[in-house]
Amino acid sequence: MAVKLIDKTPSAYDYPLLIKQLLHRPIRYAPEQEIVYRDLCRYTYRDLYKRIGQAANALKALGVEPGSTVGVMDWDSHRYLELFYAVPMMGAILHTVNIRLSPEQILYTVNHAEDDVLLVHEDFLPIVEAIKDQFQTVKKIVLLKDSETAPQTAVPLDGEYEELLAGADADYDFPDFDENTKATTFYTTGTTGLPKGVFFSHRQLVMHTITVMAAAGSLHTTATFRSNDVYMPLTPMFHVHAWGLPYVATQLGVKQIYPGRYEPAMIMKLLVTEKVTFSHCVPTILHMILTSPAAKEVDLSNWKVIIGGSALTKGLCKAAMDRGIDLITGYGMSETCPVLTLSQLQPHMLDWSKEDQIPVRCRTGQPIPLVNLQIMSPDGTFLPHDGKSTGEVVVRSPWLTQGYFKDPERAEELWQGGWLHTGDVGYIDETGYLQITDRIKDVIKTGGEWISTLELEDILMQHEAVSEAAAIAVPDEKWGERPMVLVVLKDDYKGKVSEEDIKAHFMGFVEEGAITKWAVPDRVAFLDALPKTSVGKLDKKVMRQQFS
Template sequence: MGVKLIETTPSAYSYPLLVKNIFKNSLIRSPDQEIIYRDKMRYTYRDLHRRVGQLANALSELGVKQGDTVAVMDFDSHRYLECYFAIPMMGAVLHTVHIRLSPEQILYTINHAQDDVILVNSELLPLLEPIKDKIETVKKIILIQETDKAPETAIQFDDTYENMVTNAKKGYEFPDFDENAMATTFYTSGTTGNPKGVYFSHRQLVLHTFGLMTGLCAIDSQAVMTSKDVYMPLTPMFHVHAWGMPYLFTMLGNKQIYPGRYEPEMILKLVVGEKVTFSHCVPTIIHMLVNSPVADKVDLSQWKVVIGGSALPKGLCSAALKHKINLYSAYGMSETCPLLTIAHIKPHMEEWNEDALIDIRCKTGMPIPLVDIEIIDPMGNPVPHDGVQTGEVVTRTPWLTQGYLHNQSKSEELWEGGWLHTGDVGHIDTEGYLKITDRLKDVIKTGGEWVSSLTLEDIISQHPAVSEAAAIGIPDEKWGERPIVLVVLKPDTPSQGLEEEMKAIFMDAFKKGEIPKYGVPDKVLFVDEIAKTGVGKLDKKVLRVQFAD
């Protein structure tokens, strides 16, 4: 006999997991709490709810209907937050356009997603102008502008965002529909070929929001979040729903701060002036902030910051802790909505020394509830969780993208064997912590053996002269590849004698058993800057080409 299904009363209401149902609570709980955009806009949750309804009415007047796709090209703002809710709650699809791609790549994503309407910030028109005549499906373009001055452009607009919202009628009855309806789509920056589109349903966004709440707000750790926290994202809102955090903190009714462009002085001014207590970003952003002269003049001791997108180097973690920033790692990717793990410090570890705790903070973390993670060998077999044996990281959760948009072959690759393949290499230790040791495509293979580029970066990041570092493999006739390390030195630091000193650090790491002898880099090169992707990750594809010779 199979499972016994529950009986459903004919009159019973089947409550759908829709984005509108996580939006409701903030108006009940915190109607007068503030939402702030830079130094330009302050309003309450009452205003947010009113404007979300007006935006939905305005889009309906433009002809947007269920199943249509609305693209947004904007900086982090209250407007973006309104779009996060109004568009999917109507039954349309929100396309958060990756504004750091090239115009031709942006054109590809607009046409591939079959966008019907574009909302575009006037400062981003240079991205749209060269491709405007090649856009295939867009019927309406709405201008977002923050001044009264009309932009000089050949693009024809159907309205401005603020005029459209302000003049729209109030009140919109957001309907019920299937919780598996597509709510959002966006495109990965990719390493080869065109960007790939991922997509998420209402059900997935709601479950991810509750997963975030469990991981961030319920588990005893070094940084527990509550509705009293003041939230400011430092991950672009076009990138994986700003890690889904705006959905969580809107549901909880927190005070929210949106910084627009990422400028160190403005960010730190907002952190101090608005008493921000929680943010999230890639390592590049926190590196920029802790190296800003302003950081030495302000109190950052109440600021909790989650790092994701790239590994958190121990040297950067140590620098942030010196500023009393409560820094730690989390892990996910575009395909995973994104949260999978958080580097919680367990209660029995709290009395450990600082170096041991930094090691925990920099781990990839433990899976949050409803996340299954496994490490597999090349044959697809699980490897022991001993903190030593590595393999590819694969995962299952309710909120993983079910494929790549209009790309069946890549979707099957992603989901081979019924697990989502992250493309990351790592291990799980006996405490249950995942540690990513590399990307499959970034691992350095020398003489048939793997060397972790992340381990090399971690070792050298702790040198007091190092500002940033990247380890890559370059072609070698004898060994296939050999590791080299690129280093950006801190300002006014002479490089004389440092290469040999840093090579000696790697040799010492070999003697301690931290890396094999073949992992000791042949060269340490001092560079002015290290190439990065549009979301601030080290762009090792570019670096491998740049330093191939």
């Protein structure tokens, strides 16, 4: 028997899920709420709505139309927030350019995305100046600046953002169109090959916004995000829309603080003066803040943080909780828009001791609503949620990228069998908590066994002398691969901790039965800093190249 579709009245409005629909509530609910950019700019949601219209009219005057692509090279700012709305609401595509890529990679992404207009912060003009003659589609370049003086540059500019907005009308009739229209694109770097372009539709971004808002704010749990919070992202806005949280923050009508370039002193100043209560970042940013001299005297007890991008170690979690920070883990990837899980505590866990809560807060988390997440064996069968059966994490959700831009072969690999393959290895326990144990490409395959690099790093971070740590596989003639760990010591311990001390620390966990003796690293290297990717994750590709 066939399903029965609803009968639609000819005059009924279909209400497509477009990004413009997200602005109806906040402009009415919180018109006088503030949006702050560093110590340079402060305005209201009413002003935001006006400036979105001005930005759209200014871009239209530059030739932007439905289907055009607008690239943005900026720090985290109020301007970026405006463009998160204005560009896709016009029916154009927002390309959030990864400013931390090499100039050659930036050139590739601008050309591959077919950017028509490029908005560039003055700090990145030297990069654009070096590659501008190789642009293939860029027709106009607009300056974004914080300084009062005009920069000296050979880049041909077609206007300055604030001047263009000042000369533009605030009224713009944002049209209706298909909710599956492409809204945003950006590029994710892999272990091999050129950056891959992922993209998201209006429908996907609206669904992600509403679901994350419900997941983060509706439960009686830890690290909630609600309308009385003060929000400051510490995840770059070029990277998966800063995890989509600026859309959530605007929908909630919260006060928003944008820090620009990540500088510990400025971040601390904004945390204190603007009374920030909610942020999200990768572990390296949290580590930078906790070890910054500027943070030593700052009260962090009202700060809630979601950690993602890399595993949250128990050592870093304890250090943060010792400062009063309420933190949990979030999980996702560039291809997933990105949020899939949150490690929120269940109500009965809220009265647990800090020591008992830490392992839960460090888990990868439970799937948020509308996420179907499974563990798959190499032969394609689903594994039980028993806390032991380990395989690849695969997922279905309304907001997963439907492919890679102009790369159908890798897109089919991503979506093999109708499930998005994350490339992560993990298990799900009886209560639904996911635990990632490694990336498929990072796991150490030695003598027929798999050793988790994340588990080794977690153990290392519990050593009192260790500031940062990474575990990698290095080639071994007899066993194929063996574990090696890279260690950055705290300043007070440099020159005082040996390779034997680190191995002895691991042996303590062997004696407790936490790991086998086979997992104890063969080699230990002490470094001043660990290589990191453009978004602050540990760059194990570089580490393996360096030590193999």
